[in-house]
Amino acid sequence: MAAPDVYRTIGDLRAALKPAxxxxxxxxxxxTMGALxxxxxxxxxxxxxxxDRVVVSIFVNPTQFAPHEDFDAYPRNEDRDLEQLKALSVxxxxxxxxxxxxxxxxxxxxTVGGPSEGLESAFRPHFFDGVALVVTKLLLAAMPDVAIFGEKDYQQLCVVRRMVRDLNVPTEIIGAPTVRESDGLAMSSRNVYLSPDERKTATSLPATLREVIERLERGDDAHDVLSQARRTLEDVGFKVDYLELRDGETLGPVTEDTQSRxxxxxxxxxxxxxxxNMAV
Amino acid sequence: MAAPDVYRTIGDLRAALKPAxxxxxxxxxxxTMGALxxxxxxxxxxxxxxxDRVVVSIFVNPTQFAPHEDFDAYPRNEDRDLEQLKALSVxxxxxxxxxxxxxxxxxxxxTVGGPSEGLESAFRPHFFDGVALVVTKLLLAAMPDVAIFGEKDYQQLCVVRRMVRDLNVPTEIIGAPTVRESDGLAMSSRNVYLSPDERKTATSLPATLREVIERLERGDDAHDVLSQARRTLEDVGFKVDYLELRDGETLGPVTEDTQSRxxxxxxxxxxxxxxxNMAV
Structure with missing residues (x-):
């Protein structure tokens, strides 16, 4: 297995991809932001x-972090990342x-409106502007036929889809399912921040989501189910920024036209x- | 001479350009916005x-007109435009x-800051947001190797250059010199709005700019030259939105680093x- 070729400038990347x-x-x-x-x-x-050819970008994008957020502390390990990409023949x-x-x-x-409204934006007001900008730049630098984004960042996936469609970026966006630890916690580069006790508590998050889905599919009242779930999360020690049920396509409110929640x-x-996040 | 093939959807345009x-x-x-x-x-x-291959776009872009501006009245004549493009074998x-x-x-x-600040933006606050958006979309729809913009809209040219560089749009931007009527008036689709009397007065605009340049190149004080020129324009019946000397690259103020004005x-x-506008 060969290590991936590393390109550090847009010009070098373009020159390398042109013959292909x-x-x-x-x-x-x-x-990606690395810490794979x-x-x-x-x-x-x-x-x-x-x-035929896979390009992985590793860039911790400063424009999507607010000044008080963890840009400096965000885990970075280029050598280890490259080892892992080598194992996958990238x-x-x-x-x-x-x-x-x-x-x-x-x-x-x-800037992207529509799916960026509420949820993350209520707590990280400029986050999706930063994401939309860097994703535009990365896609236009590499001009891939297809780009893969995780459903783990579901609102981000919806924002990227909207931006790509609206700006005519000639790339197909594919969302791939969240990968979870054996106890259900969604994998995230930020999980390394958790203490051992917090790590145990964290499993209640996906467990609570599963319970919510079960009750919603049983036909229980959505408002009741969500308030109870919020209390459950708070009781085990989470501070809840949001817990919401949305239209799975538009991320707007659930309406009569909603196909998936x-x-x-x-x-x-x-x-x-x-x-x-999980599909209902 | 063959008439140009007309494409009305992004998909059709892309499909047509792909083999080339x-x-x-x-x-x-x-x-272009047509009215060629x-x-x-x-x-x-x-x-x-x-x-090898030239694509001309004709689109009167609503997002760059303010509600009180001339979007509805803007001259449109698709058949005549296509005749002219046929004559040039587009x-x-x-x-x-x-x-x-x-x-x-x-x-x-x-959104583009930098070169968009002041000048047109002081009078048409959302104009360059509209321009940057539509140019991004047009370039990403056609993915040309090169795109030509007129120096007539000089601030627009600077904004487009900035946006293309910043977003990594893989297109080279070329600015082409302003074409003038025999009496010096810059050609513009909006010149058709002028009454015969106004049309005569309009020639004072380029004449005054030429005078300004002559005096500046002679070393006269810029502030004096510009105030006098503004008075001259007002005396013949113009209402002046702005008359400014700027750095020709950044469009910022003229500084010691300025290469061209x-x-x-x-x-x-x-x-x-x-x-x-004219180069000094």
Whole structure:
């Protein structure tokens, strides 16, 4: 197995991909912030299935962190990330510097309304502007035929789909299922922040979501089910940012036209923020 | 001479351009709002020089007009436009509907700071957001190797350059010189709004700019020169929105680092707004 070729500039990445593109090869991209775990690797495997050539980007994007958030502390381990990509025979890793992505004089923003409204945005007001901007830049740098995003960040997936459609970015967006630990906790680079006790408590999050879904599918009143679940989460020690039932396509309120529903949650456990979501 | 093939959807345009792209042909785009005049045609000729295949888009973009502006009245004449493009052997015309460009649920915006600040933005606050959005969409729909914009809309050219660089749009932006009537008036689709008397007065605009440049190059004080020129314009009947000297690259204030200067002007003559600019 060969290690992936590492490109640190947009120019180098483009030059490397051009012959493949001209030869009609299909290119898949997996945008990540590094600190790769099995969740990311499942996205890479999906990318493998979709394309001849896989590009994984590793970039901890400063524009999606607020000043008080964990940009500096966010886990980074490039050597370990590259080892894991090597094991999956990834051809190319795009690892730009902040300066390469946001050079002197940078002045452009991308904003997305619609699916970005509420949920995460109520607590991280500029988060999706940062995400939409960096995803636009990453997709236009690599020009993949397809890009894989995890359903773990479900609202992000909906925002990216909306942005790609609205701006005519010529990339198909595929959402891949959340990968969970054996006890149900959704894999996340931020799980490493949890103390052993918090890690045990954290399993109540997916367990509570499953219970909510069971009751909703039984036909119980949504408002009652959600308030009870919120109390349950608070009782075991979570601080709840939101726990909401939404239309699974638009992320708007559930209406008569809703085809699929999604339950989405964000909580704090000590100093760690966890998000999760499941289809109802 | 064959008439250009007309594409009205992004999908049709892409499908038509794909074989050319895969064959390694170079594609140039000229984004326009139609009502084509010799100024546009000079952009098309430049595109011809640059590429194997020329795509001209014709789209009067509602998002760059404020509610009180002339979106409805803006001159439209598709048949005449297509005749002119035929005479220049343009291969493809992209003429989408508003609904094709901004479908139900559309929720994305592109904002550019830097060169968009002041000048036009002081009088048309959302104009460049509208321009940046539609140019992003047009370039990503056609994915040209190169796109030609007129220096007539100089601030727009600077904003488009900034946006393309910042978002990694894989298109080279070329600015082409302003084309003028024999009496010096810059060609513009809005010149048709002028009454015969206004049309005569309008020639004072480029004449005044030339005088400003002469005096500046002679070393006269910029502040004095600009105030006098403003008075001259007002005396002949213009209402002046702005008349400013800027750095020709950044469009910021002229500093010690300034390599080239640009004089930019916007005026009203009756109900018609005219803009112009020249290199100092």
């Amino acid at each position: 593109r001209m030869a009609g090869e299909r290119i898949a991209m997996v945008p 775990h099995d969740g990311h690797l499942s996205l890479v495997e999906r990318a493998r299935d979709e394309a 051809e190319a890793a795009f690892i730009p510097s902040v300066r390469e992505m946001y050079p002197h004089g940078f002045a452009t923003g991308v 999604r339950i989405l949650v964000a909580v704090w456990l000590g100093r760690t923020r966890l998000i999760d | 792209r895969m064959a390694g042909e170079r594609i140039a785009m000229v984004p 005049h010799d100024g546009h045609l000079s952009l098309v000729e430049r595109a011809r020089d640059e590429a 291969e493809a015309a992209f003429i989408p509907s508003v609904r094709e460009m901004y479908p139900h649920g559309f929720a994305t915006g592109v 640009r004089i930019l002007v916007a005026v009203w003559l009756g109900r018609t707004r005219l803009i112009d």
